[in-house]
Amino acid sequence: MRVKLLATPVQASALEATLRACNRAATHASAVAFAKGLKDRNGLQKEVYVDLKAAFGLSAQPVVRAVKKVVDAYAALRANLQAGNLGPSTSRRYRKAVGTPIVFRPEAAQPFDDRCLSWQYDARTVSVWTVDGRMKGIRYTGSPDQLKTLHQYRKGESDLVCRGGKWFLVATCEVPDPQVYEPADWVGVDRGIVNLATTSDGTNYQGRRLARYRRWQARKRSELQKKNTRSARRRLARRAHKEQRHATHVNHRISKEIVRVAQRTGRGVAVEQLGGIRERVRLRRDQRGTLSSWPFHQLGQHLAYKARKAGVPFLEVDAAYTSQRCPRCGHTERANRSARDHFRCRRCGLAGPADHVAGVNVRDRARSAWAFVTMPVPPPAQPESGRCDP
Secondary structure (H helix, E strand, O other), rough: OOOEEEHHHHHHHHHHHHHHHHHHHHOOOOOOOOOOOOOOOHHHHHHHHHHHHHHHHOOHHHHHHHHHHHHHHHHHHHHHHOOOOOOOOOOOOHHHHHHOOOOOOOOOOOOEEEOOEEEEEOEEEEEEEEEEOOEEEEEEOOOOOOOOOOHHHHHHEEEEEEEEOOEEEEEEEOOOOOOOOOOEEEEEEEEEEOEEOOOOOEEEOHHHHHHHHHHHHHHHHHHHHOOOOHHHHHHHHHOOOOOOOHHHHHHHHOOOOOOOHHHOOOEEEEEEEOOOOOOOOOHHHHHHHHHHHOOHHHHHHHHHHHHHHHHHEEEEEEEOOOOEEEEOOEOOOOOOOOOOEEOOOOOOOOEEEEHHHHHHHHHHHHEEEHHHHOOOOOOOOOOOOOOOOO
C-alpha cells in the first residue's frame, strides 16, 4: 500500500539526507561483500557494522536494514543469473553483472522496520528516524480504502521512496484472502497486441488507443533526444514513467471490469499461460519494440490479484493452438485462421472473430482443468480381510 507523505521543506531535507546516507552505506557494504565473497547476512553485518555506524552516521537499526538490502540484492542477482534473465555467461551484460559490485542509486528506496518508523493512524502522521534525529509528525494521505487497509492490515517493513521530488511510504499489508467460491462457469480471456483482451462473452478491449499513445510518446522522446539540451533532458526525465503509468492504468481498468463481471455472474477467470513468449517467438526488427512494451504480463498479474482479492477462481491454461482450434468440432489447423482478425473452420465452417474464438477455447480448457483439479481422490484400496492360505 503506497501513501503520500506531506513533508514540510525541513522534513523533506532530512528525509533526502537519510536516503542518501543509507544508500552510500549500502554501496560500501556491497563493495565489501563483493570483495570478500560474503553472502550471508550475519557475516556481512559483522564485517561492516562498525564502519557503517562511524563513517555514515547511521544508528544500529538502519545499519541492519542497509545490510539486509545488500544481501537481498545479491540474492536477486543470483536468481536472475540462474534464470537466464541476463543472457548467457558470454554476454556483456552477464559479465558486467558478475564482475562488478552492486551499486545503489542515491535515491533508491530504503526499508524501515517498526523500530525506525512508527505510524500514528488517528493523527495520520508517521515518526521516522533520520540522520538529523527522530522526525515526528510527518503527515501522510491516501484514499479512504487505502487508509482503511493500512490501519487494519499493515505489518512488517515500510519502504521510503522519492519519486519526482515527492515522498511516499510503501507499507506491507497482509490482507487475508476471501474464500474462493465454486464457479458456475468461466470467463476465458485472450490477450493480444491489437486487442489487449477479448473475453469468451465477446467483450473486446482494443489496444488501438494505447498503441497510438505509445507511438506518440516514442516520437516525442526522439524529438527531445535530438535536441540534447539541458531543458530537453529535464523534460525527458519528467516524462520517463508517464507511458508506463498510462499502460498500468489501462490494465487496471480492463482487469477490474473483467473480474467484476465474473464475480457478478458467479464465474471464474481463465487466461492463457504466456510465460517465456519473448524467448519462443522470432520477430522482425520493427516488431520487437512493440512486443517488448506489450503489457500482457502485467494484465495477467492484475487479473490474478484482483480475482484473489474478490474470491473469484483464477486459472492459467495451456495457450497452444487456442487461436487455431475450432471450439465446436475440435479441428486444429493453421489455415483455420486465414487472417489475423478472422477465424473459419475448414471442417465444420464455424466462423467468427479470431480473438473471440481463442477466448472460447480458453474457457473450455478452464472447464476441463477445473474438473480435473476438483476431482475427488478415490480412497486407497483396503486389503481383503480373511485368512490367506499358503
